[in-house]
Amino acid sequence: MKLTCAQFKKDFLSEIETLYSTALNDTSTIGQFIALGQLVRRYNSQSWTRTAKLYRDQHQKQVYYFSIEFLPGRLLASNLLNLNLLDTVKKGLKELGLDFETISRAEPDPALGNGGLGRLAACYMDAMASLKIAGNGNGIRYRYGLFKQVFMDGYQVELPDDWLHHGNVWETRRDNKSCLVQFGGNVWLQPQPDGSLQPQYENTDDVLAVPYDVGIVGYHNDITNTLRLWSAELPPSASESYSSQEQRDRISDITKVLYPDDSNSAGQQLRLRQEYFFSSAGVQSIVRDFCASHHGLRNLGKKVAIHINDTHPTLVIPEMMRLLMDEHHCTWDVAWTLTTQVMSYTNHTILQEALETWPIDMFKGLLPRIYQIIVEIDRRYREQQTPIFGKALVDQTAPLGNGQVRMAYLAVIGSHSVNGVAPLHTELLKTDVLRGLYQVYPERFNNKTNGIATRRWVQLANQPLAHLIDQTIGTDWRRQPDLLQTLLPYQQDDHFLHQLGQVKQINKQALAAYVQRTMGIKIRTDAIYDVQIKRLHAYKRQLLHVFEILREYFQLKDHPQAPFVPRVHVFGAKAAPSYHYAKAIIKLINVVADLVNQDPAIGDRLKVVFIPNYGVSIAELIIPAADVSEQISTASKEASGTSNMKLMANGALSLATYDGANIDIIQAAGAENEYPFGLKVDEVYDYYHRGNYHAADFYQADPELKRILDSLVDGTIPGIPTVGREIYDSLLRYNDEFFVLADYRAYVTQQQQISRDFQDQPTWQQRSLANIAASGHFAADLAVARYADDIWQVPHERLN
Numbered sequence: 001m002k003l004t005c006a007q008f009k010k011d012f013l014s015e016i017e018t019l020y021s022t023a024l025n026d027t028s029t030i031g032q033f034i035a036l037g038q039l040v041r042r043y044n045s046q047s048w049t050r051t052a053k054l055y056r057d058q059h060q061k062q063v064y065y066f067s068i069e070f071l072p073g074r075l076l077a078s079n080l081l082n083l084n085l086l087d088t089v090k091k092g093l094k095e096l097g098l099d100f101e102t103i104s105r106a107e108p109d110p111a112l113g114n115g116g117l118g119r120l121a122a123c124y125m126d127a128m129a130s131l132k133i134a135g136n137g138n139g140i141r142y143r144y145g146l147f148k149q150v151f152m153d154g155y156q157v158e159l160p161d162d163w164l165h166h167g168n169v170w171e172t173r174r175d176n177k178s179c180l181v182q183f184g185g186n187v188w189l190q191p192q193p194d195g196s197l198q199p200q201y202e203n204t205d206d207v208l209a210v211p212y213d214v215g216i217v218g219y220h221n222d223i224t225n226t227l228r229l230w231s232a233e234l235p236p237s238a239s240e241s242y243s244s245q246e247q248r249d250r251i252s253d254i255t256k257v258l259y260p261d262d263s264n265s266a267g268q269q270l271r272l273r274q275e276y277f278f279s280s281a282g283v284q285s286i287v288r289d290f291c292a293s294h295h296g297l298r299n300l301g302k303k304v305a306i307h308i309n310d311t312h313p314t315l316v317i318p319e320m321m322r323l324l325m326d327e328h329h330c331t332w333d334v335a336w337t338l339t340t341q342v343m344s345y346t347n348h349t350i351l352q353e354a355l356e357t358w359p360i361d362m363f364k365g366l367l368p369r370i371y372q373i374i375v376e377i378d379r380r381y382r383e384q385q386t387p388i389f390g391k392a393l394v395d396q397t398a399p400l401g402n403g404q405v406r407m408a409y410l411a412v413i414g415s416h417s418v419n420g421v422a423p424l425h426t427e428l429l430k431t432d433v434l435r436g437l438y439q440v441y442p443e444r445f446n447n448k449t450n451g452i453a454t455r456r457w458v459q460l461a462n463q464p465l466a467h468l469i470d471q472t473i474g475t476d477w478r479r480q481p482d483l484l485q486t487l488l489p490y491q492q493d494d495h496f497l498h499q500l501g502q503v504k505q506i507n508k509q510a511l512a513a514y515v516q517r518t519m520g521i522k523i524r525t526d527a528i529y530d531v532q533i534k535r536l537h538a539y540k541r542q543l544l545h546v547f548e549i550l551r552e553y554f555q556l557k558d559h560p561q562a563p564f565v566p567r568v569h570v571f572g573a574k575a576a577p578s579y580h581y582a583k584a585i586i587k588l589i590n591v592v593a594d595l596v597n598q599d600p601a602i603g604d605r606l607k608v609v610f611i612p613n614y615g616v617s618i619a620e621l622i623i624p625a626a627d628v629s630e631q632i633s634t635a636s637k638e639a640s641g642t643s644n645m646k647l648m649a650n651g652a653l654s655l656a657t658y659d660g661a662n663i664d665i666i667q668a669a670g671a672e673n674e675y676p677f678g679l680k681v682d683e684v685y686d687y688y689h690r691g692n693y694h695a696a697d698f699y700q701a702d703p704e705l706k707r708i709l710d711s712l713v714d715g716t717i718p719g720i721p722t723v724g725r726e727i728y729d730s731l732l733r734y735n736d737e738f739f740v741l742a743d744y745r746a747y748v749t750q751q752q753q754i755s756r757d758f759q760d761q762p763t764w765q766q767r768s769l770a771n772i773a774a775s776g777h778f779a780a781d782l783a784v785a786r787y788a789d790d791i792w793q794v795p796h797e798r799l800n
């Protein structure tokens with residue numbers, strides 16, 4: 001939009017006056033943020049109204065992205081960027097004596113997700129708006145986001161994330177769009193005069209679902225889509241019957257807090273309540289809007305696409321069946337055809353412990369009518385498929401089995417599409433986790449490699465780099481990230497490579513200042529910044545990285561005079577509060593950090609910084625400063641990864657196993673520009689099948705590795721008698737489930753190569769550039785365009 005600096009200043013001062021009835025210099029930073037946020041909302045409000053009208057007038061097919069997590073990050077700067085107001089606002093604030101970055105940091109970072117899955121949903125919301133897709137998010141407005149992490153004595157301690165303390169400037173509560181969601185009670189089918197059966201309910205727990213809508217601004221295109229987050233409340237009419245505090249709490253508990261489990265299913269009844277709550281409210285409001293727009297229900301599949309992000313929203317399938325049959329009197333067959341036309345499902349993991357199943361006993365008590373419908377889905381599936389595929393395969397793939405509701409199977413059976421998030425992952429779905437269903441429905445399976453919002457992760461997070469790119473190839477890459485590949489010829493331009501190095505320096509200085517200010521650790525900016533940022537999980541193998549740190553530490557202790565290329569190891573990671581082993585690794589990293597950082601013999605050559613409370617905002621600070629991107633999961637375990645893409649786009653070289661999207665990154669940028677290593681999926685699977693992995697052999701055969709393992713238990717690393725022993729035992733007594741020892745030597749070999757290569761800065765910058773130039777492949781806009789073409793079948797704007 002168009003706005004002069006003078007007008008902005010006037011508007012801002014008037015907003016301050018309206019809100020606070022005082023002078024600007026008498027307001028707090030959070031107060032200034034809120035005023036600025038309100039103003040930005042006002043600037044954009046007509047766009048939001050117009051967008052809704054545009055989609056209505058054009059009868060556009062609507063996409064609804066259902067996700068139990070959305071991790072949008074702070075919205076002030078990204079909204080301003082997308083509205084093309086960022087420079088005007090920065091300038092105007094400066095003229096008023098204010099600093100945009102300071103105000104921006106006052107915005108709470110909504111941590112309504114655990115990690116990759118929630119962040120992916122947010123990147124896709126941004127991409128849908130930027131592609132003019134009628135895209136809607138549907139999720140939960142958690143009162144408390146993912147816990148705030150602090151370290152006490154090196155242990156993780158979790159504190160509540162009170163992100164709504166000052167309210168949320170970006171949301172609009174829409175009472176008139178509320179829905180009732182029913183839990184529990186008894187249900188029976190009452191025969192009707194026309195012979196149909198109508199369910200009757202008694203003693204249900206009714207919950208009011210109130211939506212809070214957030215505008216999602218498209219990039220320079222006057223589009224504002226909607227992210228709808230539901231909050232659970234007491235139904236007004238029922239106030240008297242919910243007299244006890246306990247009953248009130250049971251309702252508000254539904255949306256009180258995000259479950260902090262990443263790639264793991266907690267299996268709690270409250271989680272199932274959350275899942276049905278936002279699935280039901282979302283589907284109800286879709287069907288309500290659809291009927292209001294005068295489309296006959298038989299057109300549902302032409303006008304609506306519902307995407308199921310991981311299994312958490314799978315109950316949209318039986319919920320849609322329920323609405324179509326019980327409220328709109330469709331036959332089963334009509335309802336089923338419509339439902340499967342509308343639904344599509346993304347799988348994000350092959351880890352067994354992450355695949356959701358619910359005990360039938362719990363399920364049918366909480367959701368009796370939904371359970372009846374699943375029983376019928378199961379019965380028909382068996383009836384139809386047994387003659388073709390035989391009883392064994394059908395037993396193994398039916399929605400009900402072993403006393404459980406199997407959510408992934410239900411999702412595949414009730415959708416027309418199921419996709420994995422990287423080529424390897426999709427292959428493993430077909431051959432391993434969903435092998436049986438792949439036999440039944442081969443045409444449903446497809447791959448959609450993940451993508452990232454280049455706008456947030458380069459344009460906003462790395463403005464020095466963005467400006468250098470602008471000066472070099474012009475600004476079109478900001479709309480079309482694949483144009484980044486036109487940077488590649490500058491590999492031969494010494495001046496450009498020098499500037500690229502300077503950009504990295506600036507970003508390292510910013511990170512170093514943060515680390516100094518918040519942790520009191522001084523880090524040099526000429527060191528290699530070796531970064532591993534992701535959830536703490538055994539399969540992600542932060543432990544392997546710790547072993548490298550210990551190797552470097554012993555090297556410096558043994559050979560203090562030998563040349564050593566300075567390194568800073570940067571970690572960011574939260575552990576699920578109930579994940580004992582992950583917490584042990586956190587303690588180990590912190591203890592090793594202290595040991596190394598305090599040792600005068602080490603000086604500033606080696607530093608370890610474990611930045612607490614990793615999240616989107618801290619990622620925006622770390623990623624632009626990274627030289628090395630650690631992507632070292634056990635092959636087959638990381639479905640895709642997305643920090644690998646963000647780090648690549650910011651010029652880091654990947655030190656990576658052949659897992660998830662690492663494979664595609666290595667392919668896109670060229671193996672000569674990365675550090676691939678380690679077991680391939682086939683080798684990992686061979687070990688499984690032959691049962692011939694013996695971790696102790698690697699320990700015995702490699703004295704350096706033996707010394708590192710022994711240091712966990714022999715007092716070399718002080719203060720970890722229990723934790724050290726637990727980790728040691730996981731490797732030697734319990735045979736190293738994730739093949740850390742098998743990959744140790746290959747990993748270290750690449751680390752040593754990195755230290756040599758980094759000293760040749762021009763060559764290093766050439767390779768950094770190769771990564772930046774190839775990163776356009778992984779733009780969310782491209783990924784979402786493929787979802788739009790292949791799965792949702794909705795039009796989208798071309799990417800130019």
Ligand code: Z16
Pocket residue numbers: 114115116117118120261262263264310348349354421450638639640641642660
């Ligand atoms: C999650 O973040 C992911 C998978 C999952 O089952 C649950 C959660 Cl909360 C991650 C994958 O681990 C990661 O590899 C992938 O890049 C990401 O989802 C987005 O697809």
